[in-house]
Amino acid sequence: MALELYLIGTPGCGKTAVFDALTGTPEGPHFTRRGGHRFGVVKVPDPRLERLRDLYAPRKFTPAEVTFADVSPPGGEAIRFGDLTPLLANADAFVLVLQAFGEIGRDGRPVDPAAQLESVLLELAVSDLEKVERRLERIAQERQRGQRASEAEVRTLERCREALEANRALREVDLSPEDDKRIRSFQFLSRKPILVVANTAESAEATVDPGPAEALARKHGIRGLRFCAPLEAEIARLDADAQVEFLRDYGLEEPARVRLIQAAYASLRLVSFFTVGDDEVRAWTIETRAPARTAAGKIHSDIERGFIRAETVAWDALLEAGAWSRCRERGTLRIEGADYPVRDGDVINFRFSV
Numbered sequence: 001m002a003l004e005l006y007l008i009g010t011p012g013c014g015k016t017a018v019f020d021a022l023t024g025t026p027e028g029p030h031f032t033r034r035g036g037h038r039f040g041v042v043k044v045p046d047p048r049l050e051r052l053r054d055l056y057a058p059r060k061f062t063p064a065e066v067t068f069a070d071v072s073p074p075g076g077e078a079i080r081f082g083d084l085t086p087l088l089a090n091a092d093a094f095v096l097v098l099q100a101f102g103e104i105g106r107d108g109r110p111v112d113p114a115a116q117l118e119s120v121l122l123e124l125a126v127s128d129l130e131k132v133e134r135r136l137e138r139i140a141q142e143r144q145r146g147q148r149a150s151e152a153e154v155r156t157l158e159r160c161r162e163a164l165e166a167n168r169a170l171r172e173v174d175l176s177p178e179d180d181k182r183i184r185s186f187q188f189l190s191r192k193p194i195l196v197v198a199n200t201a202e203s204a205e206a207t208v209d210p211g212p213a214e215a216l217a218r219k220h221g222i223r224g225l226r227f228c229a230p231l232e233a234e235i236a237r238l239d240a241d242a243q244v245e246f247l248r249d250y251g252l253e254e255p256a257r258v259r260l261i262q263a264a265y266a267s268l269r270l271v272s273f274f275t276v277g278d279d280e281v282r283a284w285t286i287e288t289r290a291p292a293r294t295a296a297g298k299i300h301s302d303i304e305r306g307f308i309r310a311e312t313v314a315w316d317a318l319l320e321a322g323a324w325s326r327c328r329e330r331g332t333l334r335i336e337g338a339d340y341p342v343r344d345g346d347v348i349n350f351r352f353s354v
């Protein structure tokens with residue numbers, strides 16, 4: 001399953017421009033439309049995987065994928081998430097776009113990125129608070145009718161309500177794994193990780209300094225990055241060679257797509273492990289230091305169930321050795337058990353029997 005990143009923000013902040021920058025190809029932005037929203041699947045760029053492909057020349061090459069969604073609120077103006085909540089609940093994380101390109105707002109002053117950030121965070125929390133209150137009311141009614149309710153669920157929901165009323169996102173509430181499981185099915189919006197993108201102007205002079213917004217984001221444990229979305233959308237439309245040149249001309253290191261995916265992986269504490277062979281060289285996404293058995297389950301439930309051991313070597317050690325068998329000879333290939341915490345860049349061969 002691809003990672004699902006949903007773009008949110010006030011109308012006109014540049015979500016669609018950011019989406020074009022993330023999903024653009026020389027043939028145009030690559031997306032499908034569902035219910036007025038745009039969804040684009042992007043392959044996760046990973047030079048390590050490309051080098052493994054060059055070593056194996058496999059029949060199939062399968063990078064990890066990320067789905068981006070450009071969610072347009074019906075009607076436009078407000079950013080109430082009410083009707084959108086069921087859709088937004090599908091996101092693994094949000095990319096919150098802030099307008100920092102100096103557009104003049106209704107009060108005659110440039111739109112303030114920090115104020116936008118605050119209002120969107122508040123909207124997410126309000127949506128959750130409504131959900132918590134509805135559920136608590138429901139439980140109270142059921143109790144009146146003599147039905148039993150889970151004490152633990154009530155306690156957890158009350159803690160959530162308390163946090164939300166004190167203006168804290170559920171992301172910032174420390175829940176035990178059991179409590180977390182209890183509320184997972186609600187898919188609370190303010191519990192999802194967020195990345196902030198300050199959509200700057202092409203010139204520094206026209207840009208509204210996103211510094212204060214980024215500082216506020218940091219206070220909430222939210223990472224920020226900056227780019228000029230229309231400029232990045234233009235870059236995304238170029239072929240590979242022209243892209244390198246264009247980036248150099250603008251003093252940019254990497255296209256926005258690469259920077260954003262890297263930041264998303266870091267925020268979500270995700271890493272990649274690889275499987276290799278003549279058939280397929282493939283990247284898999286997993287939470288950092290997840291046990292080898294869980295990694296096996298990403299590939300197939302049979303491999304998780306029948307797990308015997310993981311043979312693993314770091315991607316660069318494999319490249320240096322040039323072949324799996326040579327890693328074994330050199331002793332860089334390790335045999336690990338089901339609890340082995342998978343590291344970024346591990347190449348793994350699972351042994352299993354069902």
Ligand SMILES: Nc1nc2c(ncn2[C@@H]2O[C@H](COP(=O)(O)OP(=O)(O)O)[C@@H](O)[C@H]2O)c(=O)[nH]1
Pocket residue numbers: 009010011012013014015016017018101199200201202228229230
């Ligand atoms: N000058 C400038 N205009 C932008 C930038 N990003 C978006 N816009 C413009 O702002 C308007 C709204 O952008 P759009 O991406 O449609 O916002 P959305 O409502 O969040 O999807 C469009 O007219 C864009 O061309 C930017 O970085 N600089």
Ligand SMILES: [Mg+2]
Pocket residue numbers: 015016017072
């Ligand atoms: Mg739009």
